[in-house]
Amino acid sequence: xxxxxxxxxxxxxxxxxxxxxxxxxxxxxxxxxxxxxxxxxxxxxxxxxxxxxxxxxxxxxxxxxxxxxxxxxxxxxxxxxxxxxxxxxxxxxxxxxxxxxxxx
Amino acid sequence: xxxxxxxxxxxxxxxxxxxxxxxxxxxxxxxxxxxxxxxxxxxxxxxxxxxxxxxxxxxxxxxxxxxxxxxxxxxxx
Numbered sequence: 001x002x003x004x005x006x007x008x009x010x011x012x013x014x015x016x017x018x019x020x021x022x023x024x025x026x027x028x029x030x031x032x033x034x035x036x037x038x039x040x041x042x043x044x045x046x047x048x049x050x051x052x053x054x055x056x057x058x059x060x061x062x063x064x065x066x067x068x069x070x071x072x073x074x075x076x077x078x079x080x081x082x083x084x085x086x087x088x089x090x091x092x093x094x095x096x097x098x099x100x101x102x103x104x
Numbered sequence: 105x106x107x108x109x110x111x112x113x114x115x116x117x118x119x120x121x122x123x124x125x126x127x128x129x130x131x132x133x134x135x136x137x138x139x140x141x142x143x144x145x146x147x148x149x150x151x152x153x154x155x156x157x158x159x160x161x162x163x164x165x166x167x168x169x170x171x172x173x174x175x176x177x178x179x180x181x
Binding site: 031032063067068069070071080081082083085086089090 | 151152155156159164166167168172174175176
């Protein structure tokens with residue numbers, strides 16, 4: 001396991017809900033990240049965020065770590081949930097609320 | 105780099121021949137799309153797996169050439 005993978009594993013392992021995104025929740029730098037933040041804020045869930053624009057290793061590393069080509073990426077309790085499209089689909093189906101509630 | 109909607113549809117259909125693909129040009133600029141893909145191949149698969157099948161069909165363009173593609177997937181009614 002590379003150093004970057006170990007760092008990512010540490011982040012997803014030590015935070016119940018963590019969003020890898022471009023920018024910060026207050027200043028998202030991409031529409032998709034902004035949408036992901038809006039969903040989490042709407043759910044009122046506490047989450048950690050990682051700004052991949054501040055860390056090129058994580059920006060590239062997270063894509064292979066998750067086998068997922070885009071950012072944002074949401075992890076809940078160490079499990080990869082998906083990007084903003086899946087978050088929106090799960091939110092509309094009531095599944096995301098359930099997932100974060102049972103993991104809070 | 106803009107990519108025509110019909111190219112996106114063609115790539116998806118090449119990999120998922122039964123797919124019904126609906127593409128919406130969100131900003132009218134040929135660069136921000138929403139795609140809705142309905143395929144029997146998705147039956148019984150979790151959402152992540154469904155999206156990965158479409159990303160695989162797009163052959164690595166997702167996240168690069170295709171920055172802004174909102175994706176929703178569904179199984180046929």
